[in-house]
Each structure stands twice: as C-alpha cells, then as structure tokens.
Amino acid sequence: MAASSASAASTASTGPSAPVVVIAVDQSKLATEAVDYYFDHIWQKTHKLILLHVIELPDMSHARQAHLTPSALYEMWMEENTKSKDLEIRYAEILNQRGVGIKDAVFRTTNGLKPGEVIVDVATEEKATMIVMGTRGMGLIRRTVLGSASDYVVHHAPCAVVVCRRREEHQKIAQGETTSPSNDIDLTKFSTTPC
Numbered sequence: 001m002a003a004s005s006a007s008a009a010s011t012a013s014t015g016p017s018a019p020v021v022v023i024a025v026d027q028s029k030l031a032t033e034a035v036d037y038y039f040d041h042i043w044q045k046t047h048k049l050i051l052l053h054v055i056e057l058p059d060m061s062h063a064r065q066a067h068l069t070p071s072a073l074y075e076m077w078m079e080e081n082t083k084s085k086d087l088e089i090r091y092a093e094i095l096n097q098r099g100v101g102i103k104d105a106v107f108r109t110t111n112g113l114k115p116g117e118v119i120v121d122v123a124t125e126e127k128a129t130m131i132v133m134g135t136r137g138m139g140l141i142r143r144t145v146l147g148s149a150s151d152y153v154v155h156h157a158p159c160a161v162v163v164c165r166r167r168e169e170h171q172k173i174a175q176g177e178t179t180s181p182s183n184d185i186d187l188t189k190f191s192t193t194p195c
Contacts, residue, residue, distance in 0.1 A: 030134035049105040054115040116152030
C-alpha cells in the first residue's frame with residue numbers, strides 16, 4: 001500500500017470514474033470493525049480505497065499550556081509517525097487477506113487539530129462517494145462538551161457516511177438491553193446491522 005499526499009483518486013488503477021471510499025482508521029478495535037463491516041457489506045471490486053489515519057497532536061496554544069517544548073512536540077510527532085507506519089503494515093495485511101491489491105488502496109496519513117474536519121477535507125479533495133468510520137461511543141455529556149468526529153463528519157461530509165457502532169453495543173440494542181445513548185430512542189424497533 002502506498003502512502004500518498006496527492007490525490008489518490010487521480011492515480012487509481014480502476015480509472016478516474018471509480019467510486020472512492022475513504023475509511024478512517026486508527027489503532028482501535030472499532031476502526032478494524034468498521035473496515036470489516038465495509039468488506040462484509042459494502043465492498044465492490046471497482047472501489048478505490050483510501051485508508052485515512054489522522055494524527056491528532058495539540059496545537060501550539062494547548063502545547064504551551066501543557067508546558068510542551070518544541071522538542072517534546074517533535075518527539076510526539078515522530079512517535080505518532082512510527083505508530084502510523086505500523087498501522088499501515090497492519091492494514092496492508094488486512095487488505096491482503098481480503099484480496100485487495102496494493103494498486104486498489106492507498107494508506108494516507110495526515111495531521112490536524114480536529115479529525116472530523118480532516119476526514120471531510122480529504123473526502124472532498126478525493127471526491128469520495130462514501131466515508132466509513134467507527135464511533136467511539138462517547139456518552140451524551142462528553143460528546144456535547146468535546147464534540148464527536150463522527151458527528152462532525154455526518155453533518156459536513158460531501159458524500160454518504162457509514163458510522164459503525166461497537167459490536168457489543170449493537171448486540172445489546174438488538175437484544176433490547178439498552179437504548180440509543182444519544183437520544184434515548186429505543187433502537188430495538190429498528191433494524192440495525194452490527195459492524
């Protein structure tokens with residue numbers, strides 16, 4: 001899988017009209033579940049995949065408040081780059097297991113203060129037809145205070161968005177053990193699909 005900072009869609013082996021799918025990935029189990037969901041329910045051989053990893057580091061104003069020196073920020077950046085390379089290897093293995101060739105997928109690492117905004121920007125730049133991502137399942141209060149990358153993407157994306165919830169959370173909802181954490185709507189009345 002090749003890392004890319006240029007438009008991946010324009011270099012797709014499947015041609016310029018191939019549907020582009022951006023899949024947001026990180027080190028979490030939930031990101032892996034979202035990738036599994038994509039391959040189990042959505043994947044088409046004609047899709048051009050962009051696996052997008054956003055490195056989120058503090059901005060300089062927050063870094064100063066936390067008394068982080070430029071060298072400490074640089075060390076954090078280098079550590080995140082190393083993790084990103086490991087992540088690229090991990091997802092290359094997953095794609096290989098799924099029969100997706102190197103020329104049909106791009107692993108892209110970028111940085112930003114707000115991952116949701118970066119995901120939307122990349123999807124716009126790449127003319128994506130779909131974004132697939134997980135949700136961290138934050139509670140209502142935490143999500144209200146901190147914001148949610150998936151919430152931002154759903155409301156600002158230029159294309160369709162598939163947000164996958166945790167498998168365990170889906171199973172509880174399907175069994176009627178819980179309601180939606182965001183608005184207390186009983187989701188057992190609706191058909192839901194686990195990621």
